[in-house]
Amino acid sequence: MGTSFGRGGATTFPQDLQNSDVIVIEGSNMAECHPVAFRWVMKARERGATIIHVDPRFTRTSAVANMHVPIRAGSDIAFLGGIIHYIVENERYFKEYVVNYTNAPAIINDEFRDTEDLDGLFGGWEKDKGQYKTSTWMYKGVDPEAAAGARESESGNKGEPVQKNPIQAEHTDPTLQDPRCVFQILKRHFSRYTPEMVEEACGVPKDLLLKVAETLCKNSGPERTGAFCYAVGWTQHSAGVQYIRTAAIIQLLLGNIGRPGGGIMALRGHASIQGSTDIPTLYNLLPGYLLMPKAKHDKDLETYLKLNESPSGWWGEFPKYFVSLMKAWFGDAATKEHDWCYDYLPTLTGDHSHMNTVVDMADGAVKGYFVMGENPVVGSMNGPLQRKGLRALDWLVVRDFQLIETAEFWREAPEIERGEVRSEDIGTEVFFFPAAAHTEKDGSFTNTQRLLQWHHKAIEPAGDSRSELDFVFKLGQRMKALYRDEYDQPRNWPIRDLTWDYPTKGPAQEPDAEAVLFEINGYTVSDRKAVEGYTSLKDDGSTASGCWIYSGCYRDGTNQTARRKPQGEQSWVAPEWAWAWPHNRRILYNRASADPEGKPWSERKRLVWWDEQKGEWVGEDEPDFILKRPPSYRAVENARGKETISGVDPFIMQADGKGWIYVASGLQDGPLPTHYEPQESVIPNPLYGQSCNPLRMEWKREDNPYHRPYSDPRFPFALTTYRLTEHHTAGGMSRWLSWLSELQPEMFCEISPELAVERGLRNGGWATIRTSRAEIEARVLVTNRLRPLRIRGRIVHQIGVPYHWSSKGLVRGDAANDLISFVGDPNVSIQESKALTADIRAGRRSKGRRHVTSGPIVPEIDLKAEERDLPQVRHKPETRHGYKAEETKEGNI
Amino acid sequence: MPDHNESALSRWPVLRQVKNLDPLGLSNSAVSPRTESLAARTKKVDKVAASVCPYCAVGCGQLVYVKDEKIIDIEGDPASPISHGTLCPKGAATFQLVTGSNRVTNVLYRRPYGTKWETIPLDKAMDMVAERVKKTRDANWEGKSENGEPLRRTMAIAHLGGATLDNEENYLIKKLFTGLGIIQVENQARI
Amino acid sequence: MAAGKGFFTDTTICIGCKACEVACKQWNQLPDDGFTFTGMSYDNTVHLGASTWRHVAFIERPVALSNQDAGDFSWLFSSDVCKHCARAGCLESCPTGAIIRTEFDTVYVQPDICNGCGYCVVNCPFGVIDRREDDGRAWKCTLCYDRLKEDMTPACAKACPTESIQFGDLDDLRQRARNRIDQLHEQGMSEAYLYGASKEDQPGTEGLNAFFLLLDKPEAYNLPPDPIVPTKTVKDAWKSMGLAVVGMAVTAIGSVLLAGNGARR
Numbered sequence A: 001m002g003t004s005f006g007r008g009g010a011t012t013f014p015q016d017l018q019n020s021d022v023i024v025i026e027g028s029n030m031a032e033c034h035p036v037a038f039r040w041v042m043k044a045r046e047r048g049a050t051i052i053h054v055d056p057r058f059t060r061t062s063a064v065a066n067m068h069v070p071i072r073a074g075s076d077i078a079f080l081g082g083i084i085h086y087i088v089e090n091e092r093y094f095k096e097y098v099v100n101y102t103n104a105p106a107i108i109n110d111e112f113r114d115t116e117d118l119d120g121l122f123g124g125w126e127k128d129k130g131q132y133k134t135s136t137w138m139y140k141g142v143d144p145e146a147a148a149g150a151r152e153s154e155s156g157n158k159g160e161p162v163q164k165n166p167i168q169a170e171h172t173d174p175t176l177q178d179p180r181c182v183f184q185i186l187k188r189h190f191s192r193y194t195p196e197m198v199e200e201a202c203g204v205p206k207d208l209l210l211k212v213a214e215t216l217c218k219n220s221g222p223e224r225t226g227a228f229c230y231a232v233g234w235t236q237h238s239a240g241v242q243y244i245r246t247a248a249i250i251q252l253l254l255g256n257i258g259r260p261g262g263g264i265m266a267l268r269g270h271a272s273i274q275g276s277t278d279i280p281t282l283y284n285l286l287p288g289y290l291l292m293p294k295a296k297h298d299k300d301l302e303t304y305l306k307l308n309e310s311p312s313g314w315w316g317e318f319p320k321y322f323v324s325l326m327k328a329w330f331g332d333a334a335t336k337e338h339d340w341c342y343d344y345l346p347t348l349t350g351d352h353s354h355m356n357t358v359v360d361m362a363d364g365a366v367k368g369y370f371v372m373g374e375n376p377v378v379g380s381m382n383g384p385l386q387r388k389g390l391r392a393l394d395w396l397v398v399r400d401f402q403l404i405e406t407a408e409f410w411r412e413a414p415e416i417e418r419g420e421v422r423s424e425d426i427g428t429e430v431f432f433f434p435a436a437a438h439t440e441k442d443g444s445f446t447n448t449q450r451l452l453q454w455h456h457k458a459i460e461p462a463g464d465s466r467s468e469l470d471f472v473f474k475l476g477q478r479m480k481a482l483y484r485d486e487y488d489q490p491r492n493w494p495i496r497d498l499t500w501d502y503p504t505k506g507p508a509q510e511p512d513a514e515a516v517l518f519e520i521n522g523y524t525v526s527d528r529k530a531v532e533g534y535t536s537l538k539d540d541g542s543t544a545s546g547c548w549i550y551s552g553c554y555r556d557g558t559n560q561t562a563r564r565k566p567q568g569e570q571s572w573v574a575p576e577w578a579w580a581w582p583h584n585r586r587i588l589y590n591r592a593s594a595d596p597e598g599k600p601w602s603e604r605k606r607l608v609w610w611d612e613q614k615g616e617w618v619g620e621d622e623p624d625f626i627l628k629r630p631p632s633y634r635a636v637e638n639a640r641g642k643e644t645i646s647g648v649d650p651f652i653m654q655a656d657g658k659g660w661i662y663v664a665s666g667l668q669d670g671p672l673p674t675h676y677e678p679q680e681s682v683i684p685n686p687l688y689g690q691s692c693n694p695l696r697m698e699w700k701r702e703d704n705p706y707h708r709p710y711s712d713p714r715f716p717f718a719l720t721t722y723r724l725t726e727h728h729t730a731g732g733m734s735r736w737l738s739w740l741s742e743l744q745p746e747m748f749c750e751i752s753p754e755l756a757v758e759r760g761l762r763n764g765g766w767a768t769i770r771t772s773r774a775e776i777e778a779r780v781l782v783t784n785r786l787r788p789l790r791i792r793g794r795i796v797h798q799i800g801v802p803y804h805w806s807s808k809g810l811v812r813g814d815a816a817n818d819l820i821s822f823v824g825d826p827n828v829s830i831q832e833s834k835a836l837t838a839d840i841r842a843g844r845r846s847k848g849r850r851h852v853t854s855g856p857i858v859p860e861i862d863l864k865a866e867e868r869d870l871p872q873v874r875h876k877p878e879t880r881h882g883y884k885a886e887e888t889k890e891g892n893i
Numbered sequence B: 001m002p003d004h005n006e007s008a009l010s011r012w013p014v015l016r017q018v019k020n021l022d023p024l025g026l027s028n029s030a031v032s033p034r035t036e037s038l039a040a041r042t043k044k045v046d047k048v049a050a051s052v053c054p055y056c057a058v059g060c061g062q063l064v065y066v067k068d069e070k071i072i073d074i075e076g077d078p079a080s081p082i083s084h085g086t087l088c089p090k091g092a093a094t095f096q097l098v099t100g101s102n103r104v105t106n107v108l109y110r111r112p113y114g115t116k117w118e119t120i121p122l123d124k125a126m127d128m129v130a131e132r133v134k135k136t137r138d139a140n141w142e143g144k145s146e147n148g149e150p151l152r153r154t155m156a157i158a159h160l161g162g163a164t165l166d167n168e169e170n171y172l173i174k175k176l177f178t179g180l181g182i183i184q185v186e187n188q189a190r191i
Numbered sequence C: 001m002a003a004g005k006g007f008f009t010d011t012t013i014c015i016g017c018k019a020c021e022v023a024c025k026q027w028n029q030l031p032d033d034g035f036t037f038t039g040m041s042y043d044n045t046v047h048l049g050a051s052t053w054r055h056v057a058f059i060e061r062p063v064a065l066s067n068q069d070a071g072d073f074s075w076l077f078s079s080d081v082c083k084h085c086a087r088a089g090c091l092e093s094c095p096t097g098a099i100i101r102t103e104f105d106t107v108y109v110q111p112d113i114c115n116g117c118g119y120c121v122v123n124c125p126f127g128v129i130d131r132r133e134d135d136g137r138a139w140k141c142t143l144c145y146d147r148l149k150e151d152m153t154p155a156c157a158k159a160c161p162t163e164s165i166q167f168g169d170l171d172d173l174r175q176r177a178r179n180r181i182d183q184l185h186e187q188g189m190s191e192a193y194l195y196g197a198s199k200e201d202q203p204g205t206e207g208l209n210a211f212f213l214l215l216d217k218p219e220a221y222n223l224p225p226d227p228i229v230p231t232k233t234v235k236d237a238w239k240s241m242g243l244a245v246v247g248m249a250v251t252a253i254g255s256v257l258l259a260g261n262g263a264r265r
Helices: A014-019 A033-044 A060-064 A075-087 A095-101 A146-151 A180-191 A195-200 A208-220 A240-253 A301-308 A314-333 A339-344 A354-362 A383-391 A470-487 A492-499 A513-522 A753-759 B013-019 B094-099 B122-139 B169-179 C020-027 C089-093 C119-124 C155-159 C171-185 C228-242 C246-262
Strands: A023-026 A050-054 A066-068 A227-232 A265-268 A368-372 A397-402 A429-434 A443-444 A449-456 A608-611 A616-619 A717-722 A749-750 A764-769 A775-780 A789-791 A795-796 A797-800 A836-842 B045-053 B059-067 B071-077 B105-111 B118-120 B141-144 B150-160 B182-186 C005-010 C055-063 C074-081 C099-101 C107-109 C165-170 C193-195 C209-213
Touching: A014 A033, A023 A033, A023 A075, A023 A208, A033 A060, A050 A075, A050 A208, A066 A208, A066 B118, A075 A195, A075 A208, A075 A240, A095 A240, A095 A383, A180 B105, A180 B141, A180 C209, A195 A789, A227 A240, A265 A429, A301 A314, A314 A339, A314 A492, A339 A492, A339 C209, A354 A383, A354 B150, A354 B182, A429 B122, A443 A513, A443 B169, A449 A717, A449 B045, A470 A492, A470 B122, A470 B169, A492 B169, A616 C089, A717 B013, A749 A753, A749 A764, A753 B122, A789 C193, A795 B105, B013 B071, B045 C246, B071 B094, B071 C020, B071 C055, B071 C155, B105 B122, B105 C055, B118 B122, B122 B141, B122 B150, B150 B169, B169 B182, C005 C074, C005 C171, C020 C055, C020 C074, C020 C155, C074 C209, C089 C099, C089 C107, C089 C119, C089 C228, C155 C165, C171 C209
Parallel strands: A023 A050, A023 A227, A050 A066, A227 A265, A368 A397, A368 B150, A397 A429, A717 A797, A749 A775, B150 B182, C005 C209
Antiparallel strands: A429 B105, A443 A449, A608 A616, A717 A836, A749 A797, A764 A775, A764 A836, A789 A795, B045 B059, B059 B071, B105 B118, B141 B150, C005 C165, C055 C074, C099 C107, C193 C209
């Protein structure tokens, strides 16, 4: 979403869904995974909205939707592309919105070549590097070198990179007729995504597609709006970012962004998953989506700032946020003379994300590992490879409530049960620290709607249980003590200068979480008073702020995230409940809820508008715009930074202020979404010779075997994984609870009656599910909720597998993720777990083999792996672990 | 109304029914003292902490009821504009999550090649971890790349986890580990 | 007596999440029912019992709902609970007076009085009340009597994310239910009807204080189509026979002694 709109967060919030006239839930099983947010969908339905659920399975969401559209897992781009095709061909887009608020009129470089011209590749493919030269995708007349050199993509923000490109279209055609304008390119790009093609690719009958498309169109325009809700059913694919992009395009065409009842609701699965990207425990980011320096490009502070500062749009403010961060971290040591301690920061040399860390671990390069509140041997792909990594460590620290599988990999695992690995041979030293629960500590979670909510400590944690805050704080104190005598070495200066003097309290002398939040908010250095918000931050060292987008959360020296003015005592927007980033805005880009003159598009859909008398933007939500900038404002020549944002630029984080239908810069795998098959598919790509995402991340290793690209005779069925209402992710917070465990007490798989007959599977009986990675067993649930799809005249069966279970807890079962290989999205390194191929047989697993320790599970055949790619894409440069694009000079990672 | 001073025999419901000419037991005569004094346990508590559900990212409001330093109930916070006092089954099970017998409260240690857990004191474990971080960092420090580019890091230590943690915790993790030159800091957002 | 209280469970907005089951267990601190995979859709607690006082039924059926475009299929959910019948068979058959009708017109089992005779179990036409294996006593939904005394909403209704379970004054709930039926019928959902909402609807129980809006025949939800409280006929007979109070007491004492033996077995 970052590349389309400017910020990597849901554009709206669940309560606003009650204002929708149509809601499409796709890539999400919202009723099951987010039941309370779904409350607002039900409110919309009761008010007459149409609810559409697009999903391979008929789930509890489908059960209460007005329409269920069964789809082949991994074919969503084709389906959504079909909707774009319908909107464009039938001229059903919201023209005034599209012309004024999106980059549809922008003219693109003459050099640009589309996937339609090149059989699934965009122009600019560099065979020797195995990646695109993205400058050919640029706006016409914009110096591609300057633009690309200044800012390229960034990985890692949960599927939505934040865009900071300093590019603005030089040439536009507001009539949208120029053949090189974005709109016409879009039209051509999706010209083959016809209802007939959708039926072939997705198994969705064309009438059903047309009905969905028409319902969406009917419910758009000045008087009506529609929303999309998605979750990991979209992100966990080798082209996951582009799934979301396709929905973004639809929402821009229909004028649904920034307006009540519109938007794209990203449904996150963990209490603070949004928070953990905002303040990232992610390798490639610093707090507030500032990029980590890259060894090759960001040689010094000057270069780093130059490459990150945008001459236009909000990212012109970049130096203020970076300098304030350095002041927060390194205090008095961060001075202008010392480049604000820029050279205290470690640098990146490539992709250092989770899957690469794991293979490095398996290869012995990683010695020590901290795991806090996560259970990777169950929750991550290829569990056997994860465990192989853990076995190769010198030491492992696990912090959790109980002894999860990751803590006990050395004594309870399939390969130990099989006798292939012995505990006595595993050299890893393991520390298990009991963690404090949220009821035993103060702190804030950032929820799915960017809302920071404070939770108060209710009781002291029992025994040795401690918060992560306490653990990290005290580890930091110890590190300072251990290095005290070695501060003469520059490598230890960051440890010496790290500001670490948080006040402590309580019997365990735990650090005060509010003091940490205060630092995150930021303060003026001279008097240590809280700053009012990020607009107060400076690049002269006079302010400090740990995360600029959270600046304002401690406004007036009070914890804004702890605000709890009850609903019913304030408007439906509830601006005085907790605090949302940025600036307490609840619907992003809400300038777009008004027309170019600043008037609401309609009374029914009003939210924020220009008040001529007051000379500012007003409304029910905090305006996501420069408060006193009138609709008539236009940038003067040579304007820089935020002065370039005109009165009709609702997308203020974008360099040109527009919503990006076409992403000229910022994505590695294409400016427009293209349907690619998953790494392992039941059918060849019906649209292109280039079958899979050419930039997908692969790990071609003995311990990570792949299937044939399609029609692998050994693995004839499609398989998808998911969660259930009654459990939570890898089960660490549910499998140990009797009240939840009794509701879903055993690992199972869901199959259609037709597949049951074909494979002799009995309801309630056992099945063995097999991939080349592992074989697992599961109880069988035969149900009409899974339906065979008819694709190109043949029947495609899908197997559904929840992934909550493993070898520990009150209820046990095999771990579904053991079946899945390492494959990733090139933009954000998210794994592909929602679509793959597998086999299923009746009966319990004969041996419970895992390829990593048992050797090949299935007879090897000619893999025809080359069929995934066009000839010029094959034989990509190999790196130490599989393929990953090398860094480009643009700073691509 | 039952009299608490009555004899055991007189409390026997059948006798009471007979005495009160209520053979069907349909009126007050059958009400026991326990029933009479029944009250919601949340009414008399020492503290109600406003909280947030720790499971998914919807962020439903929770109220945590505390009596004698023990949590006696967790339920939805009606004031929350997100959840209006409701919870899903996981949220409703939070009480069991935080008070259940599943929780381990000691630090446990497994020696290299060991076959069992040992209990060790928290402070000692913290010291041991700190020593290992230093040793691993010092032995695996990367100052510059082969091309002379500054690296200032160690690739031998990595971290995983964050999406279930507080913002303040993620902040200290990122701050400390970046200060130590650890760049492989990752969480569920990618998993 | 305070106004009668009850539940109106509108199954058209139930999402089958089972928050009610867990919220009930949490508030009443009930044990689990064992961990058994049934293979019956997503229902693994199967029925109401001594330690499951809310139970969500899952009905997969080869029939479309009239408001849904999803092929010839639908999946119905319904959160079942003790009906707190106007004529409660359990209460009327209880020889110890353990089961009472409260000031909220709800039916409550007093665990300190119950001796586990089990008469109530066979006299419930819905199979709701059940004896616990460990102590032999009978248990069922209390309609959160302890919470009602403090003017609090019962745990299940409070937790329900979509407000499928509505709690309130019976008169108000019945009106809401009728309005809801009218609305659904207007929208073309002709299959919607009320189950047990009044004495007229269900003479055998004289109406339920926890009633339902259903979309298929009662049997589909494992509910009896025409429940009759067994004691209803028996009691009428007793009255006409003019049994003496003393005689009743003798009968009661006898049954208590017998049941006591039973409970200890």
